[in-house]
Amino acid sequence: MTELSSETRFLHAIEMGLGAWQWGDRIVWQYGHGYGPEEVRQAFQVSANEGIRFVDTAEIYGNGRSERMLGQFLKETDQPILIATKFFPWPWRFTKGALQRALKGSLARIDVESVDLYQIHWPSPIMNTDRLMGALAECVRSGMTRTVGVSNFGQTRMLAAYSSLARHNIPLASNQVHYSLLNRAAEKDGTLARCKELGIRLIAYSPIEKGLLSGKYNVDNPPPGSRSANYSRLLPKLGPLIKLMTEIGQDHGGKSNAQVALNWTICKGALPIPGAKNAEQAQQNAGALGWRMTEAEVARLDESSDSILE
Numbered sequence: 633m634t635e636l637s638s639e640t641r642f643l644h645a646i647e648m649g650l651g652a653w654q655w656g657d658r659i660v661w662q663y664g665h666g667y668g669p670e671e672v673r674q675a676f677q678v679s680a681n682e683g684i685r686f687v688d689t690a691e692i693y694g695n696g697r698s699e700r701m702l703g704q705f706l707k708e709t710d711q712p713i714l715i716a717t718k719f720f721p722w723p724w725r726f727t728k729g730a731l732q733r734a735l736k737g738s739l740a741r742i743d744v745e746s747v748d749l750y751q752i753h754w755p756s757p758i759m760n761t762d763r764l765m766g767a768l769a770e771c772v773r774s775g776m777t778r779t780v781g782v783s784n785f786g787q788t789r790m791l792a793a794y795s796s797l798a799r800h801n802i803p804l805a806s807n808q809v810h811y812s813l814l815n816r817a818a819e820k821d822g823t824l825a826r827c828k829e830l831g832i833r834l835i836a837y838s839p840i841e842k843g844l845l846s847g848k849y850n851v852d853n854p855p856p857g858s859r860s861a862n863y864s865r866l867l868p869k870l871g872p873l874i875k876l877m878t879e880i881g882q883d884h885g886g887k888s889n890a891q892v893a894l895n896w897t898i899c900k901g902a903l904p905i906p907g908a909k910n911a912e913q914a915q916q917n918a919g920a921l922g923w924r925m926t927e928a929e930v931a932r933l934d935e936s937s938d939s940i941l942e
């Protein structure tokens with residue numbers, strides 16, 4: 633593995649973060665139905681008190697609401713919280729200046745002078761990787777972000793981003809991708825291994841597969857909203873994996889399925905950022921830390937997930 637650069641080393645020391653897409657998002661997460669600002673505040677506070685000190689948000693989450701809430705919560709806590717946010721590459725954003733302007737907007741909403749990680753949310757349909765990385769490099773130079781990363785970049789594009797940033801003498805800190813027991817593309821296509829080799833932190837989004845791996849949803853009790861249609865093919869196949877996760881959790885003193893799902897991503901060398909709607913979920917997710925599954929248990933889970941995904 634390449635030696636970690638001093639700028640990005642902090643990301644490798646973080647075992648788990650907290651995802652903030654749920655804060656204010658009505659479309660996928662039905663913010664305002666069953667949970668609202670107070671529940672979300674408690675999720676943040678419980679996480680911070682449990683030692684989770686890395687929050688992942690984005691300018692598009694809840695149309696800026698997530699960033700604004702984070703700003704509010706930061707004022708109410710004494711804990712030092714590291715902040716990651718993202719640039720959304722709308723097709724009409726095609727100049728380098730668009731990134732700096734978007735980041736200024738994020739900083740104003742969060743009400744901070746700089747963030748710890750600024751990520752490109754998705755590859756841009758308009759700006760090529762070199763141009764995007766050049767713009768990210770300027771965000772570092774102007775002091776508005778400590779490090780920079782990408783998200784939803786496949787291996788080829790990620791390597792291009794890495795090389796492009798290297799020409800600016802800036803390390804690519806992270807690649808945030810979908811990674812869970814029910815989506816192992818990043819592991820199977822070599823992205824995870826390449827990240828480890830190059831010192832790029834792989835940040836795992838949807839590590840509980842949007843609630844599915846908690847075991848609370850099944851064919852008779854599908855998840856609400858758009859998740860129901862998106863997961864209609866997976867739901868009938870989940871039983872054996874959930875059963876095995878429960879068994880493994882029990883062998884570790886009664887860990888929940890969500891905790892097992894998160895622990896699995898940590899064992900794989902990724903940094904999971906589970907979303908939580910309330911204090912109870914946040915508390916439970918924090919319990920994924922402080923213990924480790926055995927290699928044999930990870931292998932059994934791999935096998936069970938393979939039989940669902942093949």
Ligand SMILES: NC(=O)c1ccc[n+]([C@@H]2O[C@H](COP(=O)([O-])OP(=O)(O)OC[C@H]3O[C@@H](n4cnc5c(N)ncnc54)[C@H](OP(=O)(O)O)[C@@H]3O)[C@@H](O)[C@H]2O)c1
Nearest residue numbers: 651652653837838839840841842843846890906907913916
């Ligand atoms: N870069 C990207 O393109 C991208 C894409 C997606 C997500 N993300 C980031 O990754 C974070 C996490 O991903 P995600 O929110 O999609 O999925 P996730 O973390 O896998 O699932 C979160 C959802 O699962 C349920 N849940 C959480 N903890 C639980 C527990 N202990 N027991 C039972 N249910 C629990 C909650 O929904 P219910 O209670 O409604 O079931 C919660 O909203 C996001 O917040 C965001 O920051 C990034």
